[in-house]
Amino acid sequence: MATSAALVATIAVVPTSATAQPGPSAGPATAGPDTAGGPSSGALDRAQLREALAAVPEAGVPGALAAVRDGRHEWRDAAGQAYLTTPRPMRPQMRHRVGSITKSFVATTVLQLVDEGRLDLDDPIGQWLPETVPGEVGEQVTVRMLLNHTSGIGNYTNAMINSYAAINQMQVTTYAPADLVAIGLAMPVTNPPGAAFSYSNTNYVLAGLLIEAVTGNDAADEVQRRILRPLRLTDTYLPGTDPSIRGPHGGAYFAPFGTRDLSEFNMSWAWTAGEMIATTADLNTFFRALLDGELLSDGTLDEMLTTVPFLPDVPEAGGYGLGIYSLPTPCGVFWGHDGAVFGHLAYSMHSRDGNRQVSTGINLSHYQLGLPDTHPIDIAWQTFLLTAMCPDAAVNSRSAEAAPLLPSVTRMPGSAARGSEAAVAVP
Numbered sequence: 042m043a044t045s046a047a048l049v050a051t052i053a054v055v056p057t058s059a060t061a062q063p064g065p066s067a068g069p070a071t072a073g074p075d076t077a078g079g080p081s082s083g084a085l086d087r088a089q090l091r092e093a094l095a096a097v098p099e100a101g102v103p104g105a106l107a108a109v110r111d112g113r114h115e116w117r118d119a120a121g122q123a124y125l126t127t128p129r130p131m132r133p134q135m136r137h138r139v140g141s142i143t144k145s146f147v148a149t150t151v152l153q154l155v156d157e158g159r160l161d162l163d164d165p166i167g168q169w170l171p172e173t174v175p176g177e178v179g180e181q182v183t184v185r186m187l188l189n190h191t192s193g194i195g196n197y198t199n200a201m202i203n204s205y206a207a208i209n210q211m212q213v214t215t216y217a218p219a220d221l222v223a224i225g226l227a228m229p230v231t232n233p234p235g236a237a238f239s240y241s242n243t244n245y246v247l248a249g250l251l252i253e254a255v256t257g258n259d260a261a262d263e264v265q266r267r268i269l270r271p272l273r274l275t276d277t278y279l280p281g282t283d284p285s286i287r288g289p290h291g292g293a294y295f296a297p298f299g300t301r302d303l304s305e306f307n308m309s310w311a312w313t314a315g316e317m318i319a320t321t322a323d324l325n326t327f328f329r330a331l332l333d334g335e336l337l338s339d340g341t342l343d344e345m346l347t348t349v350p351f352l353p354d355v356p357e358a359g360g361y362g363l364g365i366y367s368l369p370t371p372c373g374v375f376w377g378h379d380g381a382v383f384g385h386l387a388y389s390m391h392s393r394d395g396n397r398q399v400s401t402g403i404n405l406s407h408y409q410l411g412l413p414d415t416h417p418i419d420i421a422w423q424t425f426l427l428t429a430m431c432p433d434a435a436v437n438s439r440s441a442e443a444a445p446l447l448p449s450v451t452r453m454p455g456s457a458a459r460g461s462e463a464a465v466a467v468p
Contacts, residue, residue: 084111093425095120100421104131107401108321123291136290137402139387140380143317148364169254181234187244188363195228196241242314249313277319293384296408303384321400329395372431399429
């Protein structure tokens with residue numbers, strides 16, 4: 042997570058050349074349909090949003106897509122190209138790998154089980170998973186600590202993804218969740234249970250196993266039954282071992298690999314920590330329902346939105362709740378999550394009342410590797426996000442460059458992610 046260039050690194054890992062460069066620009070932006078009327082309808086300044094989104098591919102990504110809501114008014118658009126090697130415009134309805142935004146759906150599923158009285162947030166995880174998490178860790182780490190990343194359990198992806206060869210192997214390998222957990226448990230603890238925030242994908246693989254232990258059903262099936270189907274999120278799903286993205290989608294480009302498309306990828310390595318595929322419109326629908334109290338009781342939603350600080354010495358930098366985090370902005374606190382996998386990045390941020398929403402994705406990742414300064418892509422994308430979240434604030438590329446980088450619990454945009462032995466952060 043990073044509210045500034047130095048914020049907490051999370052998912053780590055791949056050595057890369059100090060000269061690694063971002064993928065080529067896709068050329069002129071291509072606008073998608075406007076779903077809420079003309080440029081002057083509602084509280085959305087569509088011309089301003091369209092201009093800000095078009096600047097993202099101009100800064101170096103192939104394509105970008107977004108959905109913005111303000112009350113009843115909605116704007117969806119895309120810019121740039123879906124693929125680097127085949128001219129095809131990005132479209133706003135395209136499906137996108139959303140990485141760790143998966144965690145918000147998984148946490149909501151766990152919290153529904155809490156609402157049903159089937160488990161408690163302060164249950165030790167060893168009570169439910171005695172063979173997977175035996176001993177003191179199972180006795181001391183609670184369900185709550187998994188969901189807010191205070192368990193201290195190591196992040197398995199830091200150990201798992203340590204070379205380009207590892208990425209190639211992951212693309213075609215099916216991993217068992219218990220094996221992923223075993224990697225994390227074998228790592229040194231990051232802090233005593235409950236003592237501090239330390240982002241770990243292992244926590245959410247355990248959350249998936251917890252759902253299965255409590256319900257007796259596949260975790261993906263529970264997410265589908267409890268959230269996706271009731272909200273009619275027909276473009277959102279957990280793919281399991283299917284490496285393809287069903288339906289319309291763009292390519293996925295990992296900058297050090299150049300024009301190689303990684304959109305086909307076996308995501309079992311991320312499972313309930315980050316395998317989800319969705320559209321930006323579906324993400325907005327989910328978070329609006331969540332924040333409106335449609336999915337959880339008032340008390341449990343309050344628990345979800347109770348945060349631990351990312352940086353104990355800088356509480357104003359925001360904090361992590363139960364599968365969701367808070368983001369201070371010039372127009373108030375927003376809630377949501379971000380996600381990163383090889384080739385796709387995403388943000389989904391929402392005002393507390395669910396009135397103002399933005400979900401957006403790009404089809405290039407890890408373009409910052411080897412670069413000493415803030416990348417123009419980060420400045421352009423942050424400008425778009427701030428424009429969407431805070432329409433009444435004066436936002437331009439200069440003000441966005443001067444502001445701290447938006448939080449990312451899934452990738453590290455700061456100096457530690459640059460250099461000859463940089464970490465590659467996923468998902």
